[in-house]
Amino acid sequence: MGQAGRAEQAEQAEQSGGGGPRVVLGVSGGIAAYKACELLRRLTESGHDVRVVPTGSALHFVGAATWSALSGHPVSTEVWSDVHEVPHVRIGQSADLVVVAPATADLLAKAAQGLADDLLTNTLLTARCPVVFAPAMHTEMWEHPATRANVATLRERGAVVIEPAVGRLTGVDTGKGRLPDPDAIFEVCRRLLARGVSTPDLAGRHVVVSAGGTREPLDPVRFLGNRSSGKQGYALARTAAARGARVTLIEANTGLPDPAGVDVVRVGTAVQLREAVLKSAADADVVVMAAAVADFRPASYAEGKIKKKDGEEPAPIVLVRNPDILAEIGAERARPGQVIVGFAAETDDVLANGRAKLRRKGCDLLVVNEVGERKTFGSEENEAVILAADGGETPVPYGPKEALADTVWDLVVPALGSA
Template sequence: MDKPKVVLGVSGGIAAYKACELLRRLTESGHDVRVVPTASALNFVGEATWSALSGHPAVTQVWESVHEVPHVRIGQEADLVVVAPATADMLAKAAHGLADDLLTNTLLTARCPVVFAPAMHTEMWENQATQENVATLRRRGAVVIEPAVGRLTGVDTGKGRLPDPGEIFEVCRRVLARGTHSADLAGRHVVISAGGTREPLDPVRYLGNRSSGRQGYALARTAVARGARVTLVAANSELADPAGADVVRVGTAVQLREAVLKAAADADAVVMAAAVADFRPAHYATGKIKKKDGEEPAPVELVRNPDVLAELSAGRARPGQVVVGFAAETDDVLANGRAKLARKGCDLLVVNEVGEDRTFGSTENEAVVLAADGSATEVPHGPKEALADVVWDLVAGRLG
């Protein structure tokens, strides 16, 4: 089979050096990559580096190899165009259809999915002109990944950092898998909870669960690849932040409730994939609880945590908001799932069987997605990303 053809556009920002890692991941995973840098990008990484790593000449202007008509052919033949980093200048040119070099010409001739990974200073990203350019590109079906928060050029810190190249690669992989239908969540804001809450008993102990957050993170990655603006409320997960997601870190069920309700105020869909503790200790010991010789420990009194899923379903922040829950069951899986769906009042409930060696911490999952209208969608055993895509398919259908 022919290798998927990827065009890696590199614009003139200091983060250009990170694109070398993205190029390596793309080529090593079996993609045929053509690097198209801007002239400014070559001030940061030279042509020899791009050519050596990709196996193709890296040219910037339409006047080179004119007989091959590169300004048309490269875009026509591509299965994916990804621009990383995408500077404010490049986003403006792409939004306004300018074509003054090979990369901007390629963007105009491409009929495949296009991904932009912006990188710039916070002030430039937040400028109204940049935000309008981003909105224009998203409206046309491009996937514009939200930049990360972190150290920028010099001593500055803020939003505008290029996301981790490995995470950009994951977005590209998902976009390629979906093809021209990749941006069906463009213009939508989705909120996802992931991980497992921990309820403190004393300064060193807590009540927790086995959730790793992998399913919630898979939901976030696939939503980004489908064009959504993603808020990920992550409870005690050690996974790398998904590229393009705004990550809010929480610890307890009460903290998760506060973060989810705040983010859900303008969300089109909320997916509660986190394993939220049903109970918490009624009393928190300010010092470590000591064991005493000859004495049994005092019983731990528990109180109920707020039911975040039921609260979201009962008081939807906006008309048409789709609410999705998860039910981890150990027995009578479907019967318990249907009862929970009715009790919680959500639109969809993802029901799966869990155990010490099932689902938690695994990269794979299987489930049945129950709907309030009585339908059921079986998802066979496979990668958690596959389940995530099924969930978003069902959500997208309900969003109209």
């Protein structure tokens, strides 16, 4: 939908008494349906006009009266209610965003196959706005080939299917399949609405992002490390997920909570990071190396804690080089058209060193920023210059790290082309 169409839709919403963006909250029949009440609260309190469309089975978990009271709109599951208003068509047509939380395996299957046997599935077929699915189910159901195929189909069509969280499920079961935190789902919805696009521009793409800083063990209690917090890499992962990508986040020693909609792989050392990146990059459209990778590691590891001895200086620590992961994936792309993005943290001659690194590493884009003890590391803000292999230069002023992340993706999308 174009900007003029959205402006007209916003005007219609205001005239009808709802001044904010129109959101359809679909709720399917899973035990996590009660968590959708918190998502509904976040949406309404932030000014969105929310219409809840539950499935019949969802009402076994949360009743229609609750949804109606929280949303301020009548609630129905049937296409036969208020037939003169053609709700099975109008609800989807007038929406700025549709989010289904929780989305069960059954709902995902119906959406992928285009089935329309109730008001929610009819709404999904008529919606021409961004659609978000937040799955929740047992691990075996999520990992079943049928579910994986349905998810792939929905993503190829431009829908955002958030990766479920790992944690406690129904009963004593634990695993992947837990509904992501409602606040995290809300953030995905907020970012999609802020971009004002009908189809997320990374939909159907797989992106790999590394974040944090590697640690190279010296003995059981000591390591060589760096000051990277991982916050920029996490911002890249969150924004990519909100733009429709399937995201693999390879995190090294961050201690940050898993972002919604992202597969997280945890590593410690540079060697482990290399193994994870090469494995994940095999089918990736984009690889972003935002992690701070140690250039060197101790040549030997002491099995016991290295003790200080009175009157003796410590033995020198011999270092060996770690693999250059960025140069390796830049020189040998895992697939044609793969886009490689690197990061360069510099303390002096920032742009000159960045241009040299861009040529040396063979990446398509290089994000260059000046770092130091009180610069960038651990901060919620960042500023940088993004250098392109074709000679382009894009300055990003000081601001939230998510703003820099979105600028990176804005440059990546045209580089992907039709690959």
